[in-house]
Amino acid sequence: MTARARDGGERDGLGGLRRAGGLSFLTLKRLSFTHSAIYLTLLVVWIVPGLHTFEFIFGMAHGLGWIAMCILMLAAVRARVVSFRLGVAVAVIGAVGPFVGSYEFVREQRRRVSALSHAGT
Numbered sequence: 001m002t003a004r005a006r007d008g009g010e011r012d013g014l015g016g017l018r019r020a021g022g023l024s025f026l027t028l029k030r031l032s033f034t035h036s037a038i039y040l041t042l043l044v045v046w047i048v049p050g051l052h053t054f055e056f057i058f059g060m061a062h063g064l065g066w067i068a069m070c071i072l073m074l075a076a077v078r079a080r081v082v083s084f085r086l087g088v089a090v091a092v093i094g095a096v097g098p099f100v101g102s103y104e105f106v107r108e109q110r111r112r113v114s115a116l117s118h119a120g121t
Helices: 025-047 052-078 084-091 098-119
Strands: 017-020
Touching: 025 052, 025 098, 052 084, 052 098, 084 098
Parallel strands: none
Antiparallel strands: none
């Protein structure tokens, strides 16, 4: 069950902000997994010789994607859509290994589901 917050976001039953200003946990999670897929592709084209054009393309996509994720995660942490730990995992560690951020999204989602199921009992 959700309730509208004064700031326009939705709050879940535990009082946690789930969505604010177009940022939702699910959207950020999908963007994180997309960034991880781009990074994985970058690693593959880096290993395969002769794919310098693709190295540049996916390198730029990874770099710009990381900058965008940093900005989005900063906004999401400030709006309490995601935890500080998740924001740090995506923004700080995400520059060299975005897989950690994707893993943290899965971990955070499991924690939220567990907390909601325990609150309902």
